[in-house]
Each structure stands twice: as structure tokens, then as C-alpha cells.
Amino acid sequence: QVQLVESGGGLVQAGGSLRLSCAASGRTFGSYLMGWFRQAPGKEREFVAAISTGGSSTFYADSVKGRFTISRDNAKNTVYLQMNSLKAEDTAVYYCAARGGLVSRRPNDYRYWGQGTQVSVSS
Helix, strand or coil, rough: CEEEEEECEEEEECCCEEEEEEECCCCHHHHHHEEEECCCCCCCEEEEECCCCCCCCCCEECCCCEEEEEEECCCCCCEEEEECCHHHHHHHEEEEEEECCCCCCCHCCCCCCCCCCEEEEEE
């Protein structure tokens, strides 16, 4: 069982930056692939980024590549999402998620989810 709690969301102007954190409970955090997803009003939840168990491999949606960076600290049971050059279209609720397997961009493949944190970007 893994419990995930996101933090770091907020309101920022276009071009600004935010750093999201996701703290996980449990002693097996390092065995889970971690992902970030987002969901804007009226839209489906979409993949943003994922990171392998050891942190050596990262994966990004084309829409955020070059602007967002995912990282993890297994000693702190935490995964991060550094978001730079934010755009209005990045506005959404951001969720972190965990799965015990290979990387996937499909939300249904992730077993554990946080409650989400709101990111709002004003243009």
C-alpha cells in the first residue's frame, strides 16, 4: 500500500515556475515507477512525465518536454516535478501516481494516486 500526497501547486504568471512535490508513505517507494498526470476542466486525465524506480530514466509528454523535469529522491520517498516556462494551457489539477511495472502513459495502468494539487497559470 502506498499513499501519495502532492504539494506545491498555486497561481503563477505565464513564463513562471513551480515545483511540485509528491510525498509517499511506505517502505517500498523505491520499487515503484512514478508518474505525474494532469487534468484540466472538461478534459481527460493526461500523462505529463514518468521516472523509473532508480531515477535513471525519464519520460515526458511532448507538450512539456524541455520545460518540465521529473526527479525523485528515494531516501526521502519523494518525487518532484519542476515546471518552468509555464503556459496558460498548463493549468490543471496535477496528480502523482505509482505503479509497479514498466513505464506507461495510460492512467489506468497506475495503481496508487494522490489527491491532486491545482496549478493555475495566468496569461
